[in-house]
Amino acid sequence: MGAKASRTEKHILAKAREIFSKKGFKNVTMQDIVDACDISRGGLYLHFSSVEDIFLAVLKAEDSIGSDNEASSENVEGEGDYLDGISVSTKLSASDRFAAFLKEQKRFILRRKDGLSLALMEYYSGHNSSPDNNYIKGRFDDCVHTIEEIISDGALSGEFECEDVAGFARNLAYVLEGLKTMATVVSISEQTVDKEMFYILQGIVPVDQYINN
Amino acid sequence: MGAKASRTEKHILAKAREIFSKKGFKNVTMQDIVDACDISRGGLYLHFSSVEDIFLAVLKAEDSIGSDNEASSENVEGEGDYLDGISVSTKLSASDRFAAFLKEQKRFILRRKDGLSLALMEYYSGHNSSPDNNYIKGRFDDCVHTIEEIISDGALSGEFECEDVAGFARNLAYVLEGLKTMATVVSISEQTVDKEMFYILQGIVPVDQYINN
Amino acid sequence: MGAKASRTEKHILAKAREIFSKKGFKNVTMQDIVDACDISRGGLYLHFSSVEDIFLAVLKAEDSIGSDNEASSENVEGEGDYLDGISVSTKLSASDRFAAFLKEQKRFILRRKDGLSLALMEYYSGHNSSPDNNYIKGRFDDCVHTIEEIISDGALSGEFECEDVAGFARNLAYVLEGLKTMATVVSISEQTVDKEMFYILQGIVPVDQYINN
Amino acid sequence: MGAKASRTEKHILAKAREIFSKKGFKNVTMQDIVDACDISRGGLYLHFSSVEDIFLAVLKAEDSIGSDNEASSENVEGEGDYLDGISVSTKLSASDRFAAFLKEQKRFILRRKDGLSLALMEYYSGHNSSPDNNYIKGRFDDCVHTIEEIISDGALSGEFECEDVAGFARNLAYVLEGLKTMATVVSISEQTVDKEMFYILQGIVPVDQYINN
DNA sequence: AATGAATGAGCCTTCATTCAT
DNA sequence: TATGAATGAAGGCTCATTCAT
Numbered sequence A, B, C, D: 001m002g003a004k005a006s007r008t009e010k011h012i013l014a015k016a017r018e019i020f021s022k023k024g025f026k027n028v029t030m031q032d033i034v035d036a037c038d039i040s041r042g043g044l045y046l047h048f049s050s051v052e053d054i055f056l057a058v059l060k061a062e063d064s065i066g067s068d069n070e071a072s073s074e075n076v077e078g079e080g081d082y083l084d085g086i087s088v089s090t091k092l093s094a095s096d097r098f099a100a101f102l103k104e105q106k107r108f109i110l111r112r113k114d115g116l117s118l119a120l121m122e123y124y125s126g127h128n129s130s131p132d133n134n135y136i137k138g139r140f141d142d143c144v145h146t147i148e149e150i151i152s153d154g155a156l157s158g159e160f161e162c163e164d165v166a167g168f169a170r171n172l173a174y175v176l177e178g179l180k181t182m183a184t185v186v187s188i189s190e191q192t193v194d195k196e197m198f199y200i201l202q203g204i205v206p207v208d209q210y211i212n213n
Numbered sequence E: 001a002a003t004g005a006a007t008g009a010g011c012c013t014t015c016a017t018t019c020a021t
Numbered sequence F: 001t002a003t004g005a006a007t008g009a010a011g012g013c014t015c016a017t018t019c020a021t
Helices: A009-024 A030-037 A040-047 A049-064 A073-083 A094-110 A119-126 A134-158 A167-183 A192-200 B009-023 B030-037 B041-047 B051-069 B073-082 B095-112 B117-125 B135-159 B166-183 B190-202 C007-023 C032-037 C041-049 C051-064 C072-082 C096-112 C119-126 C135-157 C165-185 C190-202 D009-024 D030-037 D041-049 D051-069 D073-082 D094-114 D118-127 D135-156 D163-184 D190-202
Strands: none
Touching: A009 A030, A009 A040, A009 A119, A009 C165, A009 D118, A030 A094, A040 A094, A049 A119, A049 B030, A073 C051, A094 A167, A094 A192, A119 A134, A119 A167, A119 B117, A119 C007, A134 A167, A167 B117, A167 B135, A167 B166, A167 B190, A192 B166, A192 C165, B009 B030, B009 B041, B009 B051, B030 B041, B030 B051, B041 D135, B051 B117, B051 D051, B073 C007, B095 B135, B095 B166, B095 B190, B117 B135, B117 B166, B117 C007, B117 D163, B135 B166, B166 B190, C007 C041, C007 C051, C007 C096, C007 C119, C032 C041, C032 C051, C051 C119, C072 C119, C096 C135, C096 C165, C096 C190, C135 D163, C165 D135, C165 D163, C165 D190, D009 D030, D009 D041, D009 D051, D009 D118, D030 D041, D030 D051, D051 D118, D094 D135, D094 D163, D094 D190, D118 D135, D118 D163, D135 D163, D163 D190
């Protein structure tokens, strides 16, 4: 919670992330984390008060490094913020951004098994959380929003042809969600994901950038 | 399959179903079920030996109810068997069958609040069961297969226009899967489902029958 | 308890005996007996009220058939009771009786693993029973008494030479007890038992009868 | 072997020993030990993972105490090592060593009321452990070996007269084993033990040293 | 800050025993 | 008599959490 996560805390979170990826949420015990961190039981409690506490901290940390893992339109175009030059020149095309978005989604789907999604699911399923702080719901909404943004930009610039942007965004978001579900439960190949994405994109545009993974 | 399921067992499975849909799989304890069923610890063990055992029984029960309630293309057209008239005339059109299929899927998604998909995901994701006896995978594959069958029939009869039947089927199946997942986690309105289905159908045909729920 | 053990009860006791032989006392459950007897739980309780009850009944039954299993001097010589002729003529020699006694002890030691001794031990060890109704103590005392009787008879008749009959009897009884203990815990060969008995007998007499097992 | 046994562990083993000697092995539960030790369930599991684990630890502890307290022929003569005088003169006679051995056995038998043999028998009889790591078997073999050694030394020096050393050793060992068993089950007086030992020794020698307990 | 032994609640599972039929 | 479903107590084990050092 403190502004400066101590070296120890970072270490704990890194190790904890691995564990959550591997074992989900419900099966992780304080002991697991203690063992992985080479820290004492008491020492761990000095920093975090429960497994949930740690999990939430992992999630928060995830978000701040999020630009590496989860593509958001903001992040992709945001690099311009650090430039004092002409922001237009740094603005990526809608196609580029969409390609980046899909690439990111694909990466997320494929590495699913060593990601946090299982843990997330377990965490939220035991939690009757309100829709507002529901991670999956939030993820879905972000996804729809990002797609809409990109596609409507692309429609304006002539890169995409799409009459029903909202419909397309929702449709794609559901397909991605379906893929994520299946990936959680079954091993999914890269080809499967590619096939699906291509199918959707047919209705819109050429997808050259996406092809070169 | 369930001929011998005693009154008690049915009661247990019904209660257990509620619990699984509320709490997922991993969070459910024998104690939870005992409490919900107003049964004794020992009494429960008399019928089921573990949470997994109960979960599997819930799934099996689900299937047998399913065959009564859930439309499959075979069932829908099968009614002709009981007619002594010209069987051809009883053959439903592809449109009718597709409408029935979608109606069924919609019903399934909407009653999802008391659905098992979260539990299913938790169960299978910690389970490395072979794809063959994986319930979700099986459900998905059935879904794809049913859609393909209907659509290709419809394409032959001129009811549908679809160049890539397999692609369409997969796409729709993923959307449905995504809807199921979201429905588990968030309340989803009938409009939401309708909107999504309409979007997909645009690419294919008029869907008059589907409209009158 | 009733004077006439019903057919059912005899059946139960027979099956129970097998089970106690195999599993000792502590590990035997009512369920085990129910299963073995093809009887219902309730049915069993109609006859016996607990595992202990059954075990005690098995023991009592054992005693009445005891002449088959456990040699006592009375039994060996008692056959005369059924003769109306001259009882003296039916009286076995001390040597014969001793041989029979030892043969019986040997048989008992060797078949230890499928006897009731383990069950007995377990039963009494959880039972702070007074020395008087302590089975092992009783067995030991009987043993000493029998030996004394036989040996002193034999000393009178000149068959045995033994200055300290009581000492000899106790000594032999302890050796037998030691053999029984070892047999409970380790597999003991017939040779081992023979060797030990011969050693003891050296101090007394020829033991021809014993040799032909 | 026991250097690291914490104060708590020693306390647990001491209490457990009492329990095993009172209740045997199979009747002892973790709960029994928890209650006796005034320790928490979890606390006990921190040190030992099962009743068997504790029992084995008790046995091991027994052994290490044993080497301090129990006479073995080696220990008795070994004292010469610490003298700078003529080691030959410190060599104990066979009689002395035998007296010491018997005294030790007697002490062991008499304190048997809090002895473990019942538990040992129960433990091993339900256990088919290999003879090699069988505690009782090992104890018996050691006993035989020690006796043989002493007696054959004594035979050479003329202290004892014994034609069949091996036979005598086995006989004595079985008697001692029998005494140990009986002592577990019944209260045995010092006189009883003395009587038995004297009886055996008659065949060999004067036993002056043994008399002064 | 850090340690790790100890606690106690909670869940799992098995049985002896009862009781309505 | 006989049945077997149901009960509840008992024992096993695991963990989150605390606390003296």
